[in-house]
Amino acid sequence: MDKHQELEEKKRQLKELRERRRNHEGYVHLLHSVQALDNPMVSVSIQTDASEELESSSVRAESKNEIITYEKGIQVDLMEEFQELPSSVLAPAQFTSKEPPEPIKELQLQEKAPSLPELIKLDPLVVEDQQNSIHNKSFSILEVLKESGHATLTSSSNSDFQFEHALTWDSKIMRDTESSTVCVSLDWHEQLMVVVFRSTPLQKFSTIAISWSHVRVFKWDTDQLIDSIDFRSQTLLAARFLRRKVKSNVISILLTTHTGKTMLYELTCTGGDRSKTIIRNLLIKNYHAHAIYAFDEYVDVPLGKERFLVASTNGVISELSSLDLSTYKDATANTQPIAQVVVQPPRASEICDLDKSRNEEGNEEPEEARLQCFTDHLLRVALSDExxxxxxxxxxxxxxxxxLGTEDGGIYRIMLTEIDNNKIKISRENHGFLPSESAPAFHSSHVVALAYNTQELLLSASLDWTCCLWDPKNNCKLSSLDVGTPVLAVQWLEDNRSAILTCDAFLVVSWQISSYVDRHTRLQRFRCTAPPLIQSQLTSEDAQVQYFTCFKAFPAAASNVVAIGSNTSFVKFYHVPNVEEVLANG
Structure with a gap:
C-alpha cells in the first residue's frame, strides 16, 4: 500500500469513528480504560490540537503502533493491551452532540472552590553559620510601635471515638539512608503548629556526616506549610510560641539550642486582599554557654513588656524580651535586670553549722522530719558547684x-527579689516548700517538666518514672503516679485531667482532687480522695511507630486534639476523648 492509499484509509477510519462517537460514549469508555491501567507506558505518543491537522498532507504515520489523539490536554501512550485493537477503537473523534459531555468531578470541585487571595510563599531557608545576628530589627517592635491589628484563624474538628486518628502530617524531609529523623519538639497557637525535627547520622564517629535541625511551621487542619528553616550542624532543643495573648499580626517563636543560643523566629504577612506575602525574620543571641531546656513566659503583662525566663544546665537564668531578645529592663522600676544570674546550692559547711546550732539550742522545728529530708538532699547537691x-x-x-526542676531531682522555690551580686542561693528551708517527709524529697532523677493548672496545683514529671501532684500554697504533696517508665512530658487538660507522655504510651490521667476550707486558717486546701486513674491510653504500637518523643494537646471544636511526634518525619493527630465519652465507654 503506497502513501496515498494509506492516507485514504486513515480518512475512512476517521469518518467511521466520527459516526460511532457522536454520542461520546466511546470517549468516556476510553478515558476510564486508561485510568484503570496499571502497566507502564512504553512508547511516545503524538498529540494534535484539532482533527483537521490529520487531513494535511504533512502528517505522516511512520509506525502502525502510533496513537493519535485529538482532544486537547489528553495524551495516551501505547499499551501492550492496545496493540491488538484496531486503530478505529484507539483514536477518539471530536464531539458532535449538542449536549456537552459531563465534566470530571475533580474539575467540578475546582470550579466551585472559592477564590482565595494568592499567597506568595517563602523559599526554604538553610542556616549554615553559627554567628549571632548583628542587628536588632524585630517585626514585633515595629508592630507595637504601629499598633497594628490582628487576624484570627478558625478550624473545626470532631471526636467520635477514643483516640480517633484525625490526620497525619508529612514534613517531607528528604530521607537519607545514613541518617535518622526524629521529632523533638511541638507547639500550637491559633491552628498553627511549629515542629522541630532532628536528622542524626547513623555513624556516630563519621567525620563527614553532620546533624541537621529542621523547623517547620504549618496550619494543622489544612495541611498548609507556612515556612521551613533547616539548620546545618546545629542541635535545636525546643520551639515555643511567644506572645500568645497579644493581638498581633506577627507570629513569634522562641528556638533554643544545645549550645545556649536563643533565637527569635518571626513571621508576618503583608499585602492586600488579592495577594499576600509572608516575611521571615530571625534574631539570634547567645547568653548561655550550655543547653537550654527550661523556659517560661510571663502572662498578663502590658503591651510592650512581654518577656520570658530561660535557664541553662549550668544553673544560669536570664530574663529576655519577647520583642527582640534583649535583656529585659523595666524602666518604670528600680529592679536590676536578670542577666545571667547564677543559682547556687548552699555550702555543705553552712548546712552543717545550721544543724549544729539547732542541736545546741535544743529547739525542734515542727516540720523537723521534712526539713531533715530536704537537708539530706542539699548535702548531696552541695558536692557540686552548680x-x-x-x-x-x-x-x-x-x-x-x-x-526550678533540676537534674538532681529537686524542685526548688526561689525568689527573684533575693538576687545578690548576680547570684541566688537555694534557701536552706526551700522557702517553706518541704512537702515530703521521706527520701526522695522530690524526685530521684531529672525533673523534665513542671506545669500549673487553673487551681495553681503543680504537676511535676521525672525520668524516675513518676508524676507528682503538689499544693505549693500549702506546701504539701497530694499524690503521685508511677507509670513504670521514664516520663518525657506532661500537660494539663480540663477537669483535673492531665496528659502524660512516655516513650511507649500517651496517657490521659484523672486526678481525684477535692477542695475544702481549713477550719483554722480559713484557707482553701486540696486533698486526693483516690489514687489517680488512667482513663485512656494510646500506645506506640497503636500509632505504628517505634517510640514517642514529644506531644502537644490543644482545643479544637468540641474536643481536644493531641499532636504526637515520634522517631519519624511525620506528626500524627488524634482526638482526645472527653470526660463524657470516657464515662459512656465505661
Missing part, C-alpha cells in the same frame, strides 16, 4: 517566685 536546671515555671499568683 545546678543543672532542666525545667522552670513561674508562679501564677507571684511572678517573683519561681520553681
Amino acid at each position: 545546678l543543672a536546671i532542666t525545667s522552670l515555671t513561674i508562679s501564677p499568683s507571684n511572678q517573683d517566685m519561681l520553681y
